[in-house]
Amino acid sequence: MEILEKTHEMLEAHPLCDHCLGRQFALLGYGLDDQQRGKTLKLLLTMKNHQLALSGKKAGFSNLRLLAVNGSFDMAAEILKNMRKRARKKKECYLCQGLFKNVDTLVENALKVLENYEYATFLVGIELPTIVEEREDEFKARFEVAYGESMRNEFSRDIGKKIVKATEKPAEYKKPDVVVLVRPFTGEVILQSNPLYVRGTYKKLLRGIPQSMWLCRSCGGRGCPKCDNTGKQYSESVEEIIAGPILKKTGGENVSFHAAGREDVDARMLGTGRPFVIEIKKPRKRFLDLKNLTELVNKDAQEKVEISILCAATKDDVRQLKRAEGAQKIYKVFIDFERNVSNEELDAVAKTLTKASIRQQTPLRVLHRRADLIREKYIYEAHLKRLAPNRAEMKIRCQGGLYIKELVNGDEGRTIPSVASILNVESKPLELDVLKVIMEES
Ligand SMILES: [Zn+2]
Ligand SMILES: [Zn+2]
Incomplete structure (x- = not known):
């Protein structure tokens, strides 16, 4: 079927905004967005029917009415008005319920939450209600849409482009520092900060310190007189000693401490030290002066624990540590x-x-x-x-x-x-x- 015929059929069946109409032809033409595509199609249909109306054809008027109401196309309404015909009120878009109009507000909210975080790259994630996605799938099947894209794609690209422009930071699909999760239908914007990894090696110079925190054997962590209400069997651990200053500097929520095996509580760890990776969950700061941070950890550790220079790491380093347990x-x-x-x-x-x-x-x-x-x-x-x-x-x-x-x-x-x-x-x-x-x- 020809593009304009299909456009007409779609509008006859449902009210569609420029975005949602244009999106059904997203793979045709390039260098323009779906809104421009939709507008262009509506313009062409309006011109075609304007011609019909001028030559006195009834269909011209009814089609212009369709464009004014289901297409929310102002030019069609203007033409009808000039020809002394009435058009009824615009109808809200069947697919997006007019929510593409809110993109700028969503972007503003995204920029507001991003302000509190340090990041080099980001990704926009879109969550849509299932019913909305199903409705679009049915629509596409009914009109045999072969060159379209999804609403999720369009939202994420539109919002992503605007964030890139405002922040001058690139979008990154594989390993973004942060993910901006947007729910256009509720207006929510949620920031997910991906974990930050740093690695190093530690020496444990003093006996009697466990590698990770142990819950109190008597109370299981609830706190009792035996543990001085700390809930801990030992007052400190290698993990807590190293992670404390790092957590503070990064503003993270908590850490996972990964090490290449562990020594007994009463054993020291000497020589070149034991490799470890610290995974900081939900960090707010990630541009760290690692040399400075290393010094800070060692100063706080008071010669109980000593770490070598920290380096930036990835999830792969954690996998490598696990393999190194043997x-x-x-x-x-x-x-x-x-x-x-x-x-x-x-x-x-x-x-x-x-x-x-x-x-x-x-x-x-x-x-x-x-x-x-x-x-x-x-x-x-x-x-x-x-x-x-x-x-x-x-x-x-x-x-x-x-x-x-x-x-x-x-x-x-x-x-x-x-x-x-x-x-x-x-x-x-x-x-x-x-x-x-x-x-x-x-
Ligand atoms: Zn729409
Ligand atoms: Zn206890």
Whole structure:
């Protein structure tokens, strides 16, 4: 069917504003918007019917009336008036209910909420009531619209263009900093600030600090005398120490702390540190002076925790950390033996553990929060050094996930072999340090 004939049929069936009419032909012509398309089609139809009316054809008048009422086209109404014919009142658009008129207000509201955020790129998202989308789908099917676009597209492009112009910031479709969610039918504008990621490595220089916050064992977080009403088992954690200043600087809502594995509460994390990524949810500020922020974190951490220079990161860095949980680790542990041990005995332990596979059943001390499984973990190398007749230092490079304390004491036979089982003597792990987390290059 010809374009003008189709336009006429559409207007005969329903009142349509310039936008909603033009949108049905969005892929035809370029460099113009749907409103211009709709206006142009109505203009052509008006001229055609003006000619008919001037030559006295009845259809000319009734079609001009249609354009004035269902097309809300002022020129058609003017012509009728000049020819002393009456036109009835304009009707509201069947598809958008006239809401494209509100685009400027929606843009103003969007700019107002954007003012409170730092962002380099944005994206406009449009939410329409289901009934509105269904109505448009039916309309398109009925008139076999083949070159149209959706109302959602038109709203988002119109609003997006105006925001680009006002802010001089580009729209970005894949990874925008913020999403402006607009609901034209309720007038709501909601800003979604996408997470901000920074990465670094941390050292834990003091024992007795968990990596993340633990809820109080007695009250489960509600607060009780035992935890001084804090709801926490430990007053601070590596996560809280690092995240505190970062959360403050970014004005975010909360954080997720991702790390390449974790050390025990009573183990230090030394050497080159453990890689981590902090995901800041709903940040208001994201243009950060990371060097400055690193210094701030380290100053606040009071030598309990120390971080290396923070860098900008992405979600992919989080995935990489998760994969690194089984990465090689180097540990140092002091061992107390129940009796004196000889250098030869310690050499025998090192020899047995080097290049050995350890069968380890979930340790008794973590059984309350981990499934009871048997895992096999590999030890690349082990070195032992005697410090006193009944004391030694063991350094070990192993697959991530090996429980070191149980490797020393045998955990009632659940870890095989162990230092205790090789020497047949009760062996007690003392201080444990993580010296290195070896990340695979990707
Ligand atoms: Zn409309
Ligand atoms: Zn408590």
